[in-house]
Each structure stands twice: as C-alpha cells, then as structure tokens.
Amino acid sequence: MARYTGALCRLCRREGEKLFLKGSRCYTDKCAVEKRKYAPGQHGQNKGKLSDYGIQLREKQKVRRIYGVMENQFRIYFKKASRMKGVTGEALLQLLERRLDNVVYRMGFSTNRREARQLVKHGHFLVNGRVVDIPSYLLKVGDVVEVRESSRQLMVITDSLSMAEHRGFPEWIEIDIHAMKGKFVRIPSREEIQLPVHEQLIVELYSK
Structure with missing residues (x-):
C-alpha cells in the first residue's frame, strides 16, 4: 500500500x-x-494569493495529512460520508475519527497517528478481545480497545500514556490507564473533534 x-x-x-x-x-x-x-x-x-479551488484543495490536503490517509482512500471515505444522514463534512470527520489508529492515538497509547498506525500493524492491540492489525478498521460504539498483555511494557506506550494523562482525554472515550484499555463510548460531535479545518470546503471541492 x-x-x-x-x-x-x-x-x-x-x-x-x-x-x-x-x-x-x-x-x-x-x-x-x-x-x-x-x-x-x-x-x-x-x-x-490562492484561488477558491486552491483554498479548497489545501483544506482537503490538510485533513488527509492529519489522519495519514492517501487520496483514493480519502475519496472512499467521502463517498461513504455523502450517503450518511446529516452534514456530509461532519460525517466525514466522524468516519476518520473512528479509525483504529486514530482512536489508539486519542486514547493516549501513542504520541501521534503515524506511531499509532505502526503499533496497530504490529499487532499490539486487541479490539473486543481479538487482535486487529488493520489501522483503518472502523470502531463501533461500545468497542473496547486494549493493549496486549505482552506489549504493556513497551516504553513507547507507557511514555505516551504518561504524557496523555497530563493533557487529558476526549469525552467520547473512556480510559482505564492502569488496565491499559479504553472504550469507544459514542461518536464524537463536530465540536469535540478539535481540528483547525473547514470541512465544508472539502465538500465543495468534491461536489464540482
């Protein structure tokens, strides 16, 4: 890939x-x-000075780079979001937030999404008790993510948790730091996805 x-x-x-x-x-x-x-x-x-198209393109590239998603995969997410109920731009961000690598990052098991993607690929996490090594795996409400028993001493994970504990965690996930596990409680609202992006520009770009 x-x-x-x-x-x-x-x-x-x-x-x-x-x-x-x-x-x-x-x-x-x-x-x-x-x-x-x-x-x-x-x-x-x-x-x-950027044209209107240039501004829209930069916004799309920004979101792609934040989540580490390639162009073809990003288009698939957008098509899926456009078929969902509600605002397309918000649905797009919610889909990206449900990715396993992003949730691992949000739960504090890594310092960034790129690192989270590598940890997931190496099989360090369980989802509902089963090993999942697909970073793009979309979590559902109620899913439990935990660090494998054999991976709980990894310095990269323990150090990340320590830093994340000081910064705090999103309200749409529940974290048990000592057990090294978290629960995907609900789909985050747009206000809870604190990213400096204007997703409506992406919708306008793909709607041309």
Whole structure:
C-alpha cells in the first residue's frame, strides 16, 4: 500500500500550521513551523494569493495529512460520508475519527497517528478481545480497545500514556490507564473533534 515517506515537518510548513504529526516534538521550540513559518521549497517565501479551488484543495490536503490517509482512500471515505444522514463534512470527520489508529492515538497509547498506525500493524492491540492489525478498521460504539498483555511494557506506550494523562482525554472515550484499555463510548460531535479545518470546503471541492 502506498504511503508518504518524506519529512513530516514539510507537510506542516506547507499547510502553514501545526498538524501535530511528530507528537511531543510539536509542543517544543524544535517544531519546524515555529522556526520557519513559510512553505518549504525554493519559492516557499513567495506565497501568492490562492484561488477558491486552491483554498479548497489545501483544506482537503490538510485533513488527509492529519489522519495519514492517501487520496483514493480519502475519496472512499467521502463517498461513504455523502450517503450518511446529516452534514456530509461532519460525517466525514466522524468516519476518520473512528479509525483504529486514530482512536489508539486519542486514547493516549501513542504520541501521534503515524506511531499509532505502526503499533496497530504490529499487532499490539486487541479490539473486543481479538487482535486487529488493520489501522483503518472502523470502531463501533461500545468497542473496547486494549493493549496486549505482552506489549504493556513497551516504553513507547507507557511514555505516551504518561504524557496523555497530563493533557487529558476526549469525552467520547473512556480510559482505564492502569488496565491499559479504553472504550469507544459514542461518536464524537463536530465540536469535540478539535481540528483547525473547514470541512465544508472539502465538500465543495468534491461536489464540482
């Protein structure tokens, strides 16, 4: 499966804001967006005015990069969201939030979604008592995610939990830190998906 293997900080600089793709580094002075607040490349500092299409495209790219989803997969999510009841843009974000790698990140078992995706692929998590190694697996309300017994001493997971405990957890999941498990309580509302995106622009882009 295709995946992005380039520098993550370039993606944040291209969008002109922090996408928190590198976990704890994004909260420090080492963050590339803090050091160089312009797009990467030779002409990065000569940023011109974007057209309406350009603005919509950048918003779509931003969401794709936040969740680590490739273009074809993102289109599938959008088509599925457009068939769901309610607002299409909100349904799209809710689908992306239900991904197993995202929920693992939200539960504090990893410092970023990229790390969560790798941990899931290596089979470190159980969903309702069964090993699931598919990052795009969509969780349902009531599903329980827990760290495998043999993986509970991994430093990457314990350190991530420690940091997440200080930051707090979303209200749409329940966490038992000592048992290293969490429950997907309900679908998050748009207000609870705290991302700096305007999903309606994505709907307009794909509606052309």
